[in-house]
Amino acid sequence: MPVLDKIRSPFRLLCLLLCFVITLTSHVYAREKNNINIAVVLSKDTPPYHAFSEQLQKTLTATQIQKVKFHTIDSDINDSISTLYVSGNAPDFIVAAGAHASKKILTSDNSIPTIFSLIPSSYYKNRIQNSPYCKRKKYCSAVYLDQPVERQFSIIKKGLPDAKHLGIILGPSSKNIKNEILRASKKYGINVILESAKTDENLIVLVDHLARSSDALLAIPDHDVYNRKTAKGILLNSYKNHIPFVAYSHSFVRAGALFSIYSTPEQIGEQTGRMLMEMLTHSKNTLPEPEFPDAYKVEINPAVLRSLRSRIHFNDSILDKQ
Amino acid sequence: MNNLSIKSKVILITIIPVFITASLLSSFFVKEQLSDTETALNEKGQTIAKYLAPALEYGLLSGNQSYLDALIKNTLSIPDVNSVTILDANQHIIARQSIKSTKPDDSAEVDSEGMFFSSNIYHTEVDIDDIDDSGTMDKNGSKDVLGVLVVEISRKGINLVQKEIIRNGILITLASLSLTIILALYFSNTVASPIKLLTKGINKIREGVLGERIYTGAGGEIAVLEIGINNMSASLQLAQIREKERADDTLFIEKSKAQITLEAIGEGVITTDINGFVSYINPAAENLLGATMSHVEGMHLHEIFKIKNFTEKENINYPVAICLEEGRSIRHDEPMILFGANDAEFIIRDNATPLRNRNGKITGMVLVFYDYTHIQRISDQLTFQATHDELTGLKNRREFERRLNELIETSDFDAQEHALCFLDLDRFKIVNDTCGHVAGDALLKQVSRLIHSQVRHNDLVARLGGDEFGIILVNCPIKQAVLIAENIKETLKKYRCEWEQHVFNVGVSIGLIPVSSANQTSSELMINADTACYIAKDSGKNQVHVYQPTDHNFLHRHNEIHWLQKINKALENNGFELYAQTIMPVDTAVNTPKYEILLRLIDSEETILPGNFIPAAEHYSLMPEIDRWVIKSFISLLEENSCESLNDNRHIFSINLSGQSICSDDFHDFVISTIELSSINPELITFEITETVAIHNYEAATKMIKRLQMLGCAFALDDFGSGLSSFRYLKELPVNYLKIDGHFIRNIEISQINQSIVDAVTRIAKALKLETIAEYVEDDESLPLLKAFGIDYVQGSAVDMPLPFKKVLSQLARNKS
Structure with a gap:
């Protein structure tokens, strides 16, 4: 039916045919020519995305293997790409930065290899990986925003050596990593107390309950659990119970978490750039597998640390690994 | 306000502005402080609510009641917080506590004066994603309201504070006012006291106490004023001392003068x-x-x-x-x-x-x-002289007439009857002419005593003039009056007057008239009595005649009355006219003509000569009136005809004066004042008086001649020789002209005696340096003769006929021009 609908629209049909021809020809052409056009789609026009974009360009241009040309396009993906084609800058790759940009790309009609960057692994796995966009082209990859569970356990184990019971709340988006958590729990000998957050459940009460039985709380990125509204209550409760709260972003540590393990946009941008560079260098026809960020940062909230220092044992050495 | 003292004004001027200012300032500051306390309370409430509300977020989110209670309890420990109430988003009370009850839901205790402050309890959001691309919509959305915090702040504290502020404000105002009053009193005293002293000093000065001085310690302008008043007081004191000394001197002088005067x-x-x-x-x-x-x-x-x-x-x-x-x-x-x-x-x-x-x-x-x-x-004497006859001591005519009038006015004629006698001595002229006036006077005195001896005590006897007497017989019927008159007649009849070997017997004619009616006038009675006397004399003398209006003799006498009426009428209506007759100088080279003024009575276009009416005028004493008319008319005519040109002449107009006029001092005064008030030169006028008049009224004549001669007028002795008087009088009378009686002139050319008399008179006149005038020159023949005798002037029909004076004046004016 969708095909019939498109046929019934002469203009759309024409555009579709045109794009198909262009995609096929351009892909071949791209690898043969020196100029590589990369279309970057940013979720927002904000400093983190700018930092990501700049670091991406910087990483690619630094190689000087081929001349790379970046085209930052707006959310109207189809029109922007058509425009690039008309102007002779048909993109060879698309980099979608952030969930919002990713969501837009998924709705577009093109066959250009796309790297989804700055998105949680759960999001890619749940929403992108199996989407029609990626199934059809097989040119989809990702650089996740979140840290691998094992890394987090590793750091917690090191930083909070006294933490025997680690409380974790999983939401709808993060429940898939339950097994990874359990594996890491075993590996690092940290008892995990998992709680699943249900819709309409009072997270504060849940956290309070969890905190009473845990030595520390680990936040797994899940918008249904950790968002702007719930964060304060969760942090206050953990603080009230005098247990450290380990989070996943700079903002979270600033909001009151003891420390956060996270990768900066620049780190992710660089890793995305390297992923592209590797393709161009080795002339691979397929994109690599999605990757967790290689580089990360552990940031501590000194105030919280001062407050909790009398109650916890915190190993500063984790801060060296950045 | 204007009646207030300076002290009160100063106090008011000082206090009122300060009071107003202090009140305003106090009010302002009190108001500000009250406002501040209100603001502070508001801010306190708002601050508590503002800062408590976020703290309650967790409690609301977590439903941690104990957390909420703890916070509320802590909040209630803040002063003035009365109660704290927490409501959920549905306005249900979650927690509530007040200072009087810690039970959350105890709403019974509510401070009625409390102020309530509310604040929403928001669900605050915290940014936890570095790369936030999924929560965009949430970030921009509105804040969720978890509940409402209501904090009640008690006003008790602030009320106490505000009362304290108000009380302090009032106290400060009152204190400042009191201080101001004290200062105002002090300053008012500093102003009013010197002024009071000044006023006291000025009052002392006003009371005359000049020795005291005002204390000059006030300073400023008032000190200048005090010094000025002291100086003024000193000056006044000095002036007072000088004035007193002067007054003492003056008083002493005046007292001395008064004493001397009193003693002098x-x-x-x-x-x-x-x-x-x-x-x-x-x-x-x-x-x-x-x-x-x-x-x-x-x-x-x-x-x-x-x-x-x-x-x-x-x-x-x-x-x-x-x-x-x-x-x-x-x-x-x-x-x-x-x-x-x-x-x-x-x-x-x-x-x-x-x-x-x-x-x-x-x-x-x-x-x-x-x-x-x-x-x-002297007064008595003058009074006596005014009412008595000098010769006889009897009442005079004036007093007699006054008493007669008085009798008529005061008598009750229903019960009273009086009588009036008019007496005229018979043959008295003989005594006078024969033995002289001295003898006549002696006779009159004697006769007076005789008459007086015959009347009653209350009767009044008067000498009316010459040899005429009058008697008023009071309360005397006519019959008794006749008897009295008869007695008088008989007494005088028997009386023999002896004088220097001469023996005279005089009689008396008595006219008698009853005074019985108030309608009679004194003049009528006098005339009628005179008439009766005249009839008695006319009837053979030594008679008593009672007045009878029907008496035929009266008719004769009435003729004289007829002239009297004409004279009076002429006097009233200017019925006379002046004529003039030339008195021609014998030697025209030496002398100029003169004119004698003559009188004519004009009656119905008939010109009547004076011989017809002068006797009646003399008889009824109207001559002074006629003489006055003549003089006034003469002066008027001269002035009307502008005869100032004649003023260079001397003695050219001669005016006759009667004996009755000569005797009147009033007449003398009239003549002098009339001439003096006119523009006529007195030297123009010569007055003529007859020898008889002059001699009979010698003293009066002499007096008048001298007075008028001093004025410049001349006098002529008229009809000289007619009285055959002694030349002694001629020597003593200071006249200027001598008019020889016409009796000697009229037939001079044929009478040797007349010639001798004229010659003698002329010689005497020359010796006395008198100019002579011959009158009644009626023929031309006598003129040379008169000239030969040395007569200076001639007058008569032979010289010129009398002409109206106006015409003469016209001629003189023509001649002069």
Whole structure:
């Protein structure tokens, strides 16, 4: 039916045919020519995305293997790409930065290899990986925003050596990593107390309950659990119970978490750039597998640390690994 | 406001602005402080609510009631927080506590004066994603309201504070006001006290106390004023001293003058104290009283001033009470008789005036009196002379007529009847002509005594003139009057007058008329009595004739009355006319013509000569009136005809004067004043008086001649020779001209005697340096003769006929031009 609908629209049909021809020809052409056009789609026009974009360009241009040309396009993906084609800058790759940009790309009609960057692994796995966009082209990859569970356990184990019971709340988006958590729990000998957050459940009460039985709380990125509204209550409760709260972003540590393990946009941008560079260098026809960020940062909230220092044992050495 | 004292004004001026300012400032600051406390309370409430609300977020989110209660409890520990209430988003009370109840839901205790502050309890959001691309919509969305915090702040504390502020404000205002009042009083005293002192000083000056000075310690302008007033006071004091010295000098001088005057004046002066005791008498009083000052001082006025009234001759006390008690002056209309030195009686005039001090209070009296005895006697004598005949001592005609009028006016003719006698001596002229006036006078005196001896005590006898007497017989019927008249007639008939070997018997003709009606006038009675007397004389003398209106003799006499009426009418209506007859100089080279003014009575275009009416005029004493008319008319005609050009001439107009006029001093005055008031040169006029008149009224004639000659007029002795009087009179009378009686001139050319007389008179006149005029020159033949005798002027029909004076004046004017 969708095909019939498109046929019934002469203009759309024409555009579709045109794009198909262009995609096929351009892909071949791209690898043969020196100029590589990369279309970057940013979720927002904000400093983190700018930092990501700049670091991406910087990483690619630094190689000087081929001349790379970046085209930052707006959310109207189809029109922007058509425009690039008309102007002779048909993109060879698309980099979608952030969930919002990713969501837009998924709705577009093109066959250009796309790297989804700055998105949680759960999001890619749940929403992108199996989407029609990626199934059809097989040119989809990702650089996740979140840290691998094992890394987090590793750091917690090191930083909070006294933490025997680690409380974790999983939401709808993060429940898939339950097994990874359990594996890491075993590996690092940290008892995990998992709680699943249900819709309409009072997270504060849940956290309070969890905190009473845990030595520390680990936040797994899940918008249904950790968002702007719930964060304060969760942090206050953990603080009230005098247990450290380990989070996943700079903002979270600033909001009151003891420390956060996270990768900066620049780190992710660089890793995305390297992923592209590797393709161009080795002339691979397929994109690599999605990757967790290689580089990360552990940031501590000194105030919280001062407050909790009398109650916890915190190993500063984790801060060296950045 | 204007009646306020300076002190009050200063206090008000000081206090009112300060009071207003202090009140305003206090009000302002109190208001500000009240506002501040309100603001502070508001801010407190708002701050508590503002800062408590976020703290409650967790409690609301977590439903941690104990957390909420703990926070509320902590909040209630803040002063003034009365209660805290937490409501959920559905406005259900989650927690509530108040200071009086810690139970959350206890809402019974609510501070009615509390203020409520509410604040929403928001669900605050915290940014936890570095790369936030999924929560965009949430971030921009509205905040969720978890509930409402209501904090009640009690006003009790603030009320206490505000009351304290108000009380302090009032206290500060009152304190400042009190301080201001104290200062105002002090300053008002500093202003008012010097002014009060100044006022006191000025009042002292006003009261005449100039020796005191004002304290000059006030300073500033007031000190200048004080010094100025002190200087003024000193100047006034000096001036007062000088003035007093001057006044003392003046008073001393005046007192000396008064003393000297009192001692020098002829009036006696006695002063007494308030009780009438004598304090001073001057020398004149000493003389009159025959007592000295040392003798009478301290005696009562009645003791030294013994008097009796003049009329009743009764002893009286001087009415000092009028002066001393009633405060009125005493001035008696009639003199009093004072018993003076040696009990001599003095007639005195007096007046007395109360003496008063400067407050008008009577302190005594001053009595001034003088010896009036001599004046009274002279007055009595003058009065006597005015009412009595000098020769006989009888009442004179004027007094007689006055008494007659009085009798007519006062008589009750229903019960009374009087009679009037008119007496005319018979043959008296013979005595006079034969033995002279002295003999005549002696006769008249004797006759007077005889007449007086025959009348009753109350009857009035008067000499009416010459040999005429009048008698008023009071309360006397005509029959009795006739008897009295007869007795008088008989007495005089028997009387023999002896004078220098001459024996004369005189008789009397008496006219008698009853006075029985108030309708009669004195003049009518006199005329009728005179008529009756005339008839009695006409009937053979020595007769008594009672007036009878129907008597045929009366008709004859009535003819004279007829002339009297014409004369009166002519006097009233200018019925006379002046004529003039030329008096021609014999030697025209030496002398100029003169003119005698003649009189004519114009009656119905008939010109009547004076011989017809002059006797009646003389008989009824109208000659002075006629003479006055003549003089006035003469002067008027001269002035009307602008005859000032004639003023260079001397004695050119001769005017005749009657004997009756000569005897009247009033007439003398009239002539002099008339001439003086006119523009006529008195030297133009010569007055003619007959020899008989001059001699019979010698003293009066001499007096008049001298007075008018001093004015410049001349006198001519008319009809000289007719009276055959002694030439002695001619020598003594100071006349200028001598008009020889026409009787000697009329037939001079044929009468040797007349020629001799004229010649003698002319010689005497020449010797006396008198110019002579010959009148009645009726023929031309006598003119050479008269010239030969040395006559200077001639007058008569032979010379010129009388002409109207106006015509003569016209001729003179023409000749002059």
